[in-house]
Amino acid sequence: MTDTVQAGRRKFFDLARPSRQHLLGYILIAPAVLMVAAIIVWPLILAIDLSFQQVKIPRLGGASRPFSLSNYVWLFSSQEFWLACWVTVKLVVVVTAGSVAVGLSTALLVNNRFEGRTVARLGMALPWAVPEIIAVVIFAWMFDTSFGLFGWLAIKLGSTDQMIPWVSSSTAAFWAVAITMVWKGFPFVSIMCLAGLQSIPSDYYAAAKVDGANTFQRFRWITMPLLMPVLGVTLVLTLLWVFRDFSIIKVLTGGGPLRSTQTLSIMTYDQAFQYHNFGRAAAVGVLTLVICIIASVLMLGRRSKSIY
Amino acid sequence: MNKRVKRLALGAATAALMTMGGFTPAMADTVLKFISWQTDDAGTGDWWHSAIAEFEKQHPGVKIEFTKAERSSYADTMTTLFAANQPPQIVHLASFEFQMFADSGWLEPLDPWLKKDGIDMTGWAGQKTCEWNGETVCIMTNYFGFVMAYNKKILDEAGIAVPKTYDEFLAAAKATTKDLNGDGIIDQFGTGHETKGGPGQYLTEMLNYIIDAGAYWTDKEGNITIDTPEMVEGLTRWKTVMKSGISPVDMSASDVRKLFADGKMAMRLDGPWLYGTTEKGSAKSDIVYVAPPLTPPLGGSSNVLAMPSDIPDDQKQLVWDFIKLTMTPEFQRSYGTMGGNTPPSPKADVSGVEKTIPHFPVLLATMKAASEKGIDRVPIGLELYYNEFSKMIMEESQRMIIQDLDPAEVAKTMQAKAESIKG
Numbered sequence: 169m170t171d172t173v174q175a176g177r178r179k180f181f182d183l184a185r186p187s188r189q190h191l192l193g194y195i196l197i198a199p200a201v202l203m204v205a206a207i208i209v210w211p212l213i214l215a216i217d218l219s220f221q222q223v224k225i226p227r228l229g230g231a232s233r234p235f236s237l238s239n240y241v242w243l244f245s246s247q248e249f250w251l252a253c254w255v256t257v258k259l260v261v262v263v264t265a266g267s268v269a270v271g272l273s274t275a276l277l278v279n280n281r282f283e284g285r286t287v288a289r290l291g292m293a294l295p296w297a298v299p300e301i302i303a304v305v306i307f308a309w310m311f312d313t314s315f316g317l318f319g320w321l322a323i324k325l326g327s328t329d330q331m332i333p334w335v336s337s338s339t340a341a342f343w344a345v346a347i348t349m350v351w352k353g354f355p356f357v358s359i360m361c362l363a364g365l366q367s368i369p370s371d372y373y374a375a376a377k378v379d380g381a382n383t384f385q386r387f388r389w390i391t392m393p394l395l396m397p398v399l400g401v402t403l404v405l406t407l408l409w410v411f412r413d414f415s416i417i418k419v420l421t422g423g424g425p426l427r428s429t430q431t432l433s434i435m436t437y438d439q440a441f442q443y444h445n446f447g448r449a450a451a452v453g454v455l456t457l458v459i460c461i462i463a464s465v466l467m468l469g470r471r472s473k474s475i476y
Numbered sequence: 477m478n479k480r481v482k483r484l485a486l487g488a489a490t491a492a493l494m495t496m497g498g499f500t501p502a503m504a505d506t507v508l509k510f511i512s513w514q515t516d517d518a519g520t521g522d523w524w525h526s527a528i529a530e531f532e533k534q535h536p537g538v539k540i541e542f543t544k545a546e547r548s549s550y551a552d553t554m555t556t557l558f559a560a561n562q563p564p565q566i567v568h569l570a571s572f573e574f575q576m577f578a579d580s581g582w583l584e585p586l587d588p589w590l591k592k593d594g595i596d597m598t599g600w601a602g603q604k605t606c607e608w609n610g611e612t613v614c615i616m617t618n619y620f621g622f623v624m625a626y627n628k629k630i631l632d633e634a635g636i637a638v639p640k641t642y643d644e645f646l647a648a649a650k651a652t653t654k655d656l657n658g659d660g661i662i663d664q665f666g667t668g669h670e671t672k673g674g675p676g677q678y679l680t681e682m683l684n685y686i687i688d689a690g691a692y693w694t695d696k697e698g699n700i701t702i703d704t705p706e707m708v709e710g711l712t713r714w715k716t717v718m719k720s721g722i723s724p725v726d727m728s729a730s731d732v733r734k735l736f737a738d739g740k741m742a743m744r745l746d747g748p749w750l751y752g753t754t755e756k757g758s759a760k761s762d763i764v765y766v767a768p769p770l771t772p773p774l775g776g777s778s779n780v781l782a783m784p785s786d787i788p789d790d791q792k793q794l795v796w797d798f799i800k801l802t803m804t805p806e807f808q809r810s811y812g813t814m815g816g817n818t819p820p821s822p823k824a825d826v827s828g829v830e831k832t833i834p835h836f837p838v839l840l841a842t843m844k845a846a847s848e849k850g851i852d853r854v855p856i857g858l859e860l861y862y863n864e865f866s867k868m869i870m871e872e873s874q875r876m877i878i879q880d881l882d883p884a885e886v887a888k889t890m891q892a893k894a895e896s897i898k899g
């Protein structure tokens with residue numbers, strides 16, 4: 169009798185049996201799922217819960233406040249929120265377009281055979297390897313209003329007769345942030361595009377040349393269509409990076425002057441740690457997440473069909 | 477048999493571990509966590525270390541874990557620690573950021589502790605700031621007065637006397653702002669203000685001119701008093717200084733101080749902490765400290781010591797012992813001799829400090845002058861909203877400078893927005 173029961177247990181836990189193989193799969197992914205749940209899902213649930221409470225500084229394990237929509241009501245009626253949305257959209261468009269333009273151009277360049285191509289490829293990827301915070305500090309020095317390199321260059325080139333107030337002019341500050349982000353972001357686009365370019369068979373180009381297609385035509389009718397799947401994914405990833413990036417803006421301008429570089433990420437931080445309005449900060453964070461999900465679904469939805 | 481031996485071994489190991497675990501708390505030191513941004517500050521950091529050493533000597537078996545958190549992210553760190561129910565036992569905060577913690581009920585009222593030890597806080601500079609909802613929730617560690625440091629060589633070369641009024645200060649600053657090598661870039665500034673260190677610092681910098689013009693953000697009852705002719709004059713002065721190019725812009729405090737310490741700036745209005753930087757600068761021998769030309773001098777509470785309300789009673793006693801130690805006349809004196817700071821205690825004997833810090837009498841005089849006039853950087857009635865208020869003031873001031881707005885209009889806007897923040 170005992171042997172029968174033990175045999176039954178052995179059969180149930182025999183993960184090699186075809187009917188039990190799905191169990192093995194669940195067991196193997198369980199640690200990863202639990203970890204993701206602990207570090208992403210649980211804080212996300214906390215943030216959503218917090219966004220529906222009128223709370224200044226929350227305390228872990230403390231009593232919850234009553235359910236309230238006041239954070240969202242404040243958010244949608246706040247000029248600051250809409251300004252942050254507008255700045256985020258502007259930055260996403262400018263930086264994504266800039267990164268793709270520079271990244272694709274450099275990828276096309278280093279995809280050709282020429283002497284020193286390895287060094288050029290290394291140089292292209294270098295900004296990606298530099299830690300973000302170090303890159304921003306270096307750029308902050310270069311954009312320094314009193315002694316910065318860019319201001320000095322502008323004077324030497326005769327485009328201005330005085331230093332440019334990069335961080336105390338709304339327009340200049342926006343472009344200072346955008347330039348730094350493009351510098352930091354274009355290598356990712358380059359690397360992805362280079363990988364995409366190298367997967368295009370050279371026969372296509374040879375055939376097009378035989379047919380008399382010029383460089384632009386080859387680019388327009390062969391390179392671009394075949395690169396689009398890679399470029400689509402890269403575009404979404406770059407867009408999401410710009411959307412949620414915090415450190416570049418925080419170090420360079422802190423969101424100023426006059427909130428001209430205050431994105432939704434900076435607004436979330438300010439509400440939480442500057443004004444101690446964690447409920448409002450959570451509401452901004454939740455809305456940012458919703459916007460990111462919608463943007464990703466819209467952009468990847470169609471593109472993914474062409475990939476797979 | 478084999479199984480029995482294994483079980484026995486396992487049981488013995490478990491028992492041994494549990495026994496050791498039982499002994500562990502008794503054997504281990506009691507550790508008090510103390511987080512500060514001043515751990516390695518020249519002078520002040522040494523003073524903290526000396527107080528910790530003395531405390532540990534007086535309390536065998538008790539250790540203070542002194543850890544640094546950067547000032548720029550200090551409030552974030554403390555907020556996170558309190559929110560996570562993990563506050564340090566010894567709470568060190570800036571005088572403009574403790575209010576939020578006190579308002580949440582997270583700081584222990586210290587009146588019973590003061591009463592128990594019969595400590596009289598009369599005359600303790602800036603201590604009133606530590607009262608929250610009628611209770612003392614902290615001890616003022618530092619109350620300071622601004623001084624003016626100037627580069628004698630630069631002023632002498634320009635043939636300018638040390639300024640005694642705002643107009644003289646402005647004229648001197650204009651005369652000493654120069655492009656020395658003719659490349660179109662200013663190499664030597666008349667003065668310097670930090671405008672990149674965040675709203676609180678921005679407010680402090682502009683407050684020099686506002687107080688000299690006879691204005692302030694609120695009155696003693698906490699009413700907003702921005703829309704006044706005096707404030708319009710103060711804002712006009714700030715606009716003039718920032719637009720005339722006599723100060724570098726978008727610089728952090730450390731960069732501005734370094735520029736001054738290296739002889740690239742003629743005058744600097746600053747607190748006692750400037751001395752640490754000028755002592756290391758290449759223009760050290762040319763720098764002289766005097767009372768500022770803007771009066772009364774800007775001053776105020778700087779940082780406070782407190783304890784969390786929800787730590788065990790035995791730890792509270794230890795924390796109070798540490799706070800009490802820093803308040804003794806001996807340590808108040810060494811706050812001046814070692815740290816170069818002005819001790820808030822009226823009982824501190826600071827005689828002879830000028831032998832090591834020649835300008836110490838100036839620091840004391842400006843601290844007393846500021847204290848007597850009740851000057852502080854944190855406006856009464858806006859303590860809880862200081863960050864929001866200071867950001868609003870900074871933004872409106874920036875708008876005034878960037879868009880060349882009339883200070884009278886700006887004062888009106890600030891008044892309305894401040895009233896809205898206060899609610």
